[in-house]
Amino acid sequence: MPLRAHRKSLIIGAATMLALFTGTAFAADYEKMRPPRKLTKAQSERAAENYQKYCSLCHGVNREGYANDHAPSLRSQSLFESGVPHAVLRPLSYGREGTAMGGYLDEVGGPLTLDETWDLTYWLFWQAGVDRVRLSTNPVEGDVDRGRLLYAENCATCHGENGEGVDAPALGNQSALAHNTDEVIRYAIRHGRQGTPMPAWEDKLPSDDIDALTAFLRSKASGWTQQKPVLKAMPTPDQYVLNADGENPDFDLRDGRYVMAKDLLAAMESGKRMVLLDTRVTSVWQRVHLEGSIPIPYYTDFDELTAELPKDVMIIAYCSCPRAAADSVINKLRRRGYTNTAVMYEGIFGWMNMGYPVMRGEIAGMADSGSGH
Numbered sequence: 067m068p069l070r071a072h073r074k075s076l077i078i079g080a081a082t083m084l085a086l087f088t089g090t091a092f093a094a095d096y097e098k099m100r101p102p103r104k105l106t107k108a109q110s111e112r113a114a115e116n117y118q119k120y121c122s123l124c125h126g127v128n129r130e131g132y133a134n135d136h137a138p139s140l141r142s143q144s145l146f147e148s149g150v151p152h153a154v155l156r157p158l159s160y161g162r163e164g165t166a167m168g169g170y171l172d173e174v175g176g177p178l179t180l181d182e183t184w185d186l187t188y189w190l191f192w193q194a195g196v197d198r199v200r201l202s203t204n205p206v207e208g209d210v211d212r213g214r215l216l217y218a219e220n221c222a223t224c225h226g227e228n229g230e231g232v233d234a235p236a237l238g239n240q241s242a243l244a245h246n247t248d249e250v251i252r253y254a255i256r257h258g259r260q261g262t263p264m265p266a267w268e269d270k271l272p273s274d275d276i277d278a279l280t281a282f283l284r285s286k287a288s289g290w291t292q293q294k295p296v297l298k299a300m301p302t303p304d305q306y307v308l309n310a311d312g313e314n315p316d317f318d319l320r321d322g323r324y325v326m327a328k329d330l331l332a333a334m335e336s337g338k339r340m341v342l343l344d345t346r347v348t349s350v351w352q353r354v355h356l357e358g359s360i361p362i363p364y365y366t367d368f369d370e371l372t373a374e375l376p377k378d379v380m381i382i383a384y385c386s387c388p389r390a391a392a393d394s395v396i397n398k399l400r401r402r403g404y405t406n407t408a409v410m411y412e413g414i415f416g417w418m419n420m421g422y423p424v425m426r427g428e429i430a431g432m433a434d435s436g437s438g439h
């Protein structure tokens with residue numbers, strides 16, 4: 067331990083010296099901000115519980131990331147130096163549309179109150195234990211065309227040709243671009259995300275190039291507004307079984323567990339009897355789901371639920387991950403004696419990509435926006 071601390075202080079010392087000589091912008095040059103409010107013991111315990119219940123499935127028990135779905139680290143130094151609260155509170159509250167990250171705020175149909183989302187944000191900050199730096203909200207100017215070339219050369223392998231995300235976050239995601247200011251994006255590129263595959267580019271690219279990349283990513287933003295869904299009532303137990311008079315489906319399960327989307331669609335179309343579980347956070351069920359599915363998120367109390375769930379009906383679970391949350395639910399059910407169970411292999415995004423039908427939520431104060439804008 068003392069050895070590591072010693073090495074770290076040497077590195078910091080060298081960096082400060084270098085900064086003095088070259089005038090390069092190191093983290094130390096940013097103005098520090100006051101830390102956010104301290105949590106009470108009760109708030110902190112509650113936040114820790116909420117983290118394990120809702121987030122650890124993908125972000126890992128120790129906030130290390132990559133437990134499932136390539137979910138990023140929730141303890142890297144640069145994220146908590148630059149982001150709190152926007153880069154943490156907003157994705158946690160509203161999700162990142164079109165990714166496995168759903169919204170957890172009650173207002174959009176999630177399980178957490180506004181106070182709980184704030185406490186969880188600050189809890190993550192205090193766990194990371196870093197100082198916040200003050201970043202301006204001014205746009206970063208840069209050469210977009212050069213940024214496009216640099217992106218294709220250096221970033222596309224991990225973040226996708228079009229910023230759609232491969233095993234790294236979707237940088238072209240409209241909610242992410244709306245939540246992160248230019249400086250937050252530039253800070254991530256400069257400093258990387260410690261303890262993750264994201265390198266610090268300030269050692270590899272000149273400052274102008276990092277500005278060009280930031281400006282290029284910003285040019286991908288086409289606007290995003292938080293939509294307020296009209297929350298649907300949750301289905302009641304008497305609505306759980308689809309086609310109660312139908313026959314059970316006869317699936318040929320891959321690995322004794324997975325049903326292909328096309329086989330599930332065929333079973334739905336021919337009126338087979340089954341229960342469909344949507345295992346994602348309930349806010350995303352509100353937005354879009356398979357018709358007849360019931361929202362039974364991965365964090366449900368299964369001892370309570372199983373009182374309501376029949377054992378003689380085929381139960382199929384799905385999520386967007388494409389399988390992590392559904393797998394965890396099916397494991398819990400199988401441990402409780404539900405053997406007639408399966409997971410939809412492709413997940414709901416796979417299902418939608420194939421053009422299969424879904425039910426969409428209603429948005430407050432908006433006409434059907436099919437034509438886009």
Ligand code: HEC
Binds near residue numbers: 122135154168
């Ligand atoms: C089903 C998996 C899953 C669960 C559960 C989940 N997340 Fe995420 N989360 C993701 C993924 C995937 C991303 C990255 C999405 C992208 O931008 O491509 C993400 C991104 C984030 C980000 C943005 C981080 C960054 O580096 O920009 C935050 C903050 C976050 N999640 C917080 C949470 C919190 C807090 C919870 C629990 C309340 C939670 N997540 C639950 C999958 C998940």
Ligand code: HEC
Binds near residue numbers: 137142217225235251
């Ligand atoms: C080796 C793979 C890899 C390469 C190459 C890479 N990144 Fe990343 N990047 C990642 C990963 C993984 C993360 C998420 C890290 C985490 O927080 O867990 C990330 C995170 C980011 C973030 C923060 C996103 C957010 O939502 O918080 C930005 C911005 C970013 N990268 C930009 C870039 C740019 C620009 C380039 C090219 C110059 C690049 N990255 C190259 C893997 C990569």
